[in-house]
Amino acid sequence: MPRTDTMRLRPLSPGDEHVYAGWALDEEFRVANGWPERDRDGHLRHWRRLIEAPPPELIRLAVEVDEEVVGYADLHGLAPDTRELGIAIGPSSRWGQGLGQRAIKTALTYGFSVLDLTRIWAETHETNTRAKKLFDATGFIETGRHGTDTYRGEDVSLVQYAVERPY
Template identity: 30%
Template sequence: MITSSRPRPKVMTGEKVFLSHVFAEDAPLLAQWFADLEFTTLLGQQGRSFTLEQEQQWITESTAAKDSERSFAIVLCANEQLIGTCNLRSIDLLHGTAELGIAIGDKTAWGQGYGREAVRLLVAYGFRYLNLYSIRLWVHGFNERARRAYLAAGFREAGRLRGATLFDGQRYDRILMEITRDDVR
């Protein structure tokens, strides 16, 4: 189990996980996760593997104060173990829209409902604190577990790009999903 050497502030808290800040010292663990081809494939980055330097750069860029993105660490409440990251990006405050991304890098945390809860916390953050109206995300047709988790978190399918993703010689749909403030009232 890898935990941070300093306490993590709880930005948004659920029953199992809380959202916190991503620290520079998280880079080696993120690099380990993002070097795994199975993991990056599920995120739609098939064939890509990322280095420590790339993860350090991502942390620097994603934690810089800017209006268009908010990134968080996903941390277990029980032991403050970092299990993933999530973010809202392409934030458009004028129109109240954003795109959601999530990555549960710790494979032992897969299938436990942590991702679904983190998505719900991030959506609540976007609606409550950023005054967003609509949050969207993209999921690849071969990542059925993620699609089911998004549906369980309240997202609905908004459209499909048929056959837009090629993986292992097979075509899959790229699925657009969304949730609006009206959906969670």
């Protein structure tokens, strides 16, 4: 069967927790994404809660390529016209294949067309060069540098980005 390489977003569903909990065993992925150290059962419980009863401010969608889960995209917030975007591609062996850039573009399309957002913003750590390159490559504009957070064991500055809905 020929490979179509089709990316899509879909709601999280039962069974996805096994994929995401498996990524927690990938130390590079876990550390880069700030996931806590837990045993596999702890990660399974966490993901089951998100699937069964997501918080009202979080839209978390599975990112699939040819029906295989390769990540997730978050659109977070309660404002009617603005949300914060976050993505994760896993496991780390999938990094560097263009999936992050495609996931961001797909999430932007979803946010602007399905949710009718006018602005999508994102934030990353100053030292996260991979994320900064992704935001630059997908049309985000740096809007500020406010706050600090721990990333890979260091206290670093946060960089904010935004993109407006194209008209």
